[in-house]
Amino acid sequence: MxxxxxxxxxxxxxxxxxxxxxxxxxxxxxxxxxxxxxxxxxxxxxxxxxxxxxxxxxxxxxxxxxxxxxxxxxxxPLIGSAQRVFAVGLNYADHAAENNLPIPDAPVFFTKLASGVVPAGRAIPLPACSQQVDYEAELAVMIGRRVRHASEAAARECIAGYTILNDVTARDLQIQHSQWFRGKNCDGFAPLGPWLVTADEVRDPDDLDITLRLNGRERQRSNSRNLIFKPPALIAFLSRTLTLEPGDIITTGTPAGVGFHGKPPVFLQPGDVVEVEVSGVGVLRNPVVCEET
Structure with a gap:
């Protein structure tokens, strides 16, 4: 469904x-x-x-x-303020390489505030405090039951379904700080949707094409088979730290091709349209506007 x-x-x-x-x-x-x-x-x-x-x-x-x-x-919005968004960095080898960073030995988690979640069709606001707002195409999963200390096999059974997240990031704010929170959590920086596809309808979650288009031009393309840590491994790892609840979102990281590493760099501008497509899931489409001040 x-x-x-x-x-x-x-x-x-x-x-x-x-x-x-x-x-x-x-x-x-x-x-x-x-x-x-x-x-x-x-x-x-x-x-x-x-x-x-x-x-x-x-x-x-x-x-x-x-x-x-x-x-x-x-x-x-697909989730409410009581839910949590746990995002993962550097989970594709090619994205780690374009950042000149080694492949991590363990998942690199950070949080996106649920207050930043916007649905398909809602505009991504460009904040006045940043001149380098970037896109990141990501497959995401929704947790379907309470999870603590799960094995990878048990973690797979806890996935309610699959959706898409655009991990919008202010690169200049991210670089200014010793951790990623500010650059990842401006208002509207977590487009999520367009819907949840229940797990029973996703034939092979380890073979999903992931594509991002900016104004119709392809900027990112990969496949979930290239993930360093697959969703069950991410869930199992995180569940050793805290209890996951129904409705929590876990993203899986972005592949190479982010705008920051373009030659020249490409950042979001008013009037842009960003589309993230995951095969078997759908297309998450959001326009871009200037933040109202």
Missing amino acids: RLLNFHTAPGRARLGLVENGVVLDLTALAGADERFRSVVSLIADGPPALERARALADRHRSDAARWAALDGCEHA
Whole structure:
């Protein structure tokens, strides 16, 4: 299933299921069932809620009046403020090489604030404090159950599904500081979406093409087979440090081709459109604007 949070009008976001360019409003169909308020609330309830979602889709698949055109809906953030985004650096050998850094012996984690998450279609604001805002295409996973001290085999079973993150980064701010927090966490620096594809629909998560296009021109291309640490290894490693909760996001790092290392460097400008595509998952598309001050 492809699950998203969306608006059809101003007001509270709703949970939807996407098929062939149309959206089924699961919140409306489920009535008072609180599990169907958002992607995270559905995922947190586990298999019973997911099975009911599938049953609702099967029951109403031929009822055209229940399905709305996806391009007429506004995407809402995939996660809420209670969830966490754990990002990983230097997880492709070619990206480590373009930074003149060795391949790490262990995953290099940092955090992206959930307050910076924006959905597909929402603009990435360029902050006045940076002149070097860059893109980073990343496959991401959502945790589906509480995880602590997991083996890699157990960690794979904890993946609810797959999505896409653009790890937008202010390079000048990143370089000014001894750690990455400020450069990674300006408002709107975590585009995430366009939806969550449940794990059962991703045939081989270790063979997904990952592409980034800036204004239609390809800037990054790789495949998840090139990850140094695959998602189960990342989850197992992090779970030895802290408890992961349903709805938490773990990204997998970006391949070579970031704008900072272009010749000449390429940074995001007002009017740009960034597209990150992962095969079998979808396309995360966001325009770029100047921050309102």
